[in-house]
Amino acid sequence: MNSTYDLLVVGGGINGTGIARDAAGRGLSVLLVEQRDLASATSSSSTKLIHGGLRYLEHYEFRLVREALQEREVLLAAAPHIIWPLTFVLPHHKGLRPQWMLRAGLFLYDHLAKRKRLPGSKALNLPGSPEGNPLKPQFTRAFSYSDCWVDDARLVVLNAQDAQARGAEIRTRTRCANLVRKDDHWDAELIQADGSSRTVKARAVVNAAGPWVTKMVENAGLGDKAAGLRLVKGSHIIVPRIHDHDHCYIFQNDDGRIAFAIPYQGKYSLIGTTDVPYDGDPAKVRISDQEVDYLLDLVNGYLAKPLTRDDVVWDYSGVRPLYDDKNANASAVTRDYVFDLDTGTTGNAPAILSIYGGKITTYRRLAEHAMQKLSPVLGNSAPDWTAKATLPGGDMADGDFERFIGELRSRFDWVPTILLERLARCYGTASLTILDNAKSVAELGQEVAPNLYEAELQYLVTHEWACDADDVLWRRTKLGLGMAQDQIDAVHQWFFNQARLGQAAQ
Template structure:
């Protein structure tokens, strides 16, 4: 491979996938390379929210909050199968932030972003409102506001898929090992993680969206001196059985000014997080510690009648947020905004490095990134993603329930649980997955829960899945439901399937 492309993107997290998608849709030729799986790092280990960042108002991040609130509605319209509204109940603790400050923050939150589709804030009497039933009686007052849930890893996958459908080449398990400027372009060496083969491509511009490894790419791969610093902050989450009735989530304040989300997860589970701890280790080795688990349990137990213990934890995960280092003392106060560093000596091919960012603002970040390199591509088309659907997101009127009804009419033999799983995971692409199936027997081998062979094959063939974990932990959450025996059986099936000739997105 000795191609010359317009843009080479390093990093298959949300920022890299978003930039590749936007650039490909503007007519640029694009290669994206990711050393692991898409979304394997930070982008699949988030709190899984598309939100404005209510607490960022405390740090006067008004521009970031406004942009995020506007993007919340843009994304809700573009992918209503994997993004949906959620109501958050905030029990008020007079020991922490005063009620007037909370009310002011929620008023700004309602109005900064030109909210259109989501309901506004309301005050709650927790003693009488059903949402207050699981809360301890000492908390009598509360508030309720809107934000959105997102299947974070699938958001990355859909951006990569859309980029591919616009002509981009997506290379997973492929590490960028060297990049040098030669004859006005970048010459880039890549190593295939499965075969060890090294290939070279040439690109007119290089985008470094490597997240926690952004400065490693600048210094060790491109041989440049970074003028910005990235600050690694660890965020850990735990998963427990859901312990309240209703679809609402909760946001609670702690004595240290952190806020903790307690969100419904996978129907009968709860996702609790996150911590904010400075991290100096290798990003690949991040894990949730016992002290973090105890911290999260303690915060929940401060507010809820149902007291959690370590034995309630069925799953845990931790991610490293690569924040732009603004020298804030408190990790929770470090900006979630993003900035760019453009290295473009006169006549030389540009290197654009991305620092910071958050899932909610990835699309806007991608637009701003392409504005930075616009002078090098004067024929590049204008931005297009603000009104575009992500793959599977073209639901009529962005109405998920209406679409669910349509899908039920087309596949009445699907159980309600399986129907919702396919609709939520794939949107209108569910019809492609289910093509040719007239009954459950046509879904192939049943691995457990709502997991069948037909879905596994579809993910290998269309979404770059090359290991069992790619499917069980990122493209789906079936791993939470399978027993050890069922998981072993799936691993054996997967090995056999991969050994046979088959269509694979990773090979295309």
């Protein structure tokens, strides 16, 4: 275990793991610390989209939209098992944005960046079509366009895995309690999972703590220099599937906002998001009754069969750590990322780079830009490299997921289809690590919960930093959504038994 690093990254969300991966790939020694689980806050609470952000065009954020549109193609190639194309249906609402405005926005969306894999937009006639089926009859016209779906928490884990494979040290359940700037390095006090303290040295620090970014600035003794932070809560609800086809809906609202209704985990639809100013503890964020009503009222303005509170089977909320651009409207606050680089007052003083804002779609470019800022400070001249690199599990021939899963079916014909397809979607080629040593379902070990075997749980503990049932059920796999309480309890019990076995071995 090292005690001196080129770079300490604080925060195990998408920005922190993306930067750790990029830095490790440039040959730097990297330590990433996360106070809870990877993707345990904002990065697992997104709308699960890799998208340009059609709505951001109205706020003239053309650079952000263009960069995000470019990244769709890059990320599709990097992780085709957890990212795939999704068609969006935008019904025309006669009382809101006129058709010419929608056409103009979609024209820009189609042409701000080159497209190789995704089709362009087109007009739709809704009556008698699958897209029109769940909607009220007054909606007769719509437009379709393409973006992508992503399993957000898995994207974070894959970046952490790749960072580790390239030499980075990843420490979850480890809190950075204090930073002290010395002449040529930072002393960082880390509080580990068992409560013990460890002090490390780092030539530079990346503060990717998300909603806690200003707290880390204060821990570094720079509280008077902190940039403005705007916390905005985004909440989502999960309901039984509202339509039979595999497209997503984007619904306009009369307050200028939009909401998505996205096919989710087979049997459900994900609806969101809200934009609400937030000033509480980011670790305790919860959806409010007003937000549930807001989302239901919005989608019920379009659906022929309205939803009620009884249809909500699950919900989640996250806090977006946005740069405070002083906009009075929370929905209009910039989603672009902002860097605050502090290099001290002397020539050799260690730097700290604090990150505000950002979208999951542009995390890779954010990481690249962060390293471009830090490389001169660290004396590292390694070139940018992530644009053409796959993520763990994404190294399948030509990025062709369908061909890969066909090969899996042929090779592992004893694996139930529902299990095989889920493993392929979660782990891509890394699913071979779970399956290769077995020749029957029985050799996968105990079925701890439906469709969840010991072989997979052991893989998650060994390779993905899973420490408890919540890590597995709500972030690594999302299986908790379809489980009864006794089945969830069985997974908790498995982890409890593993901990006891580990203690006994000591």
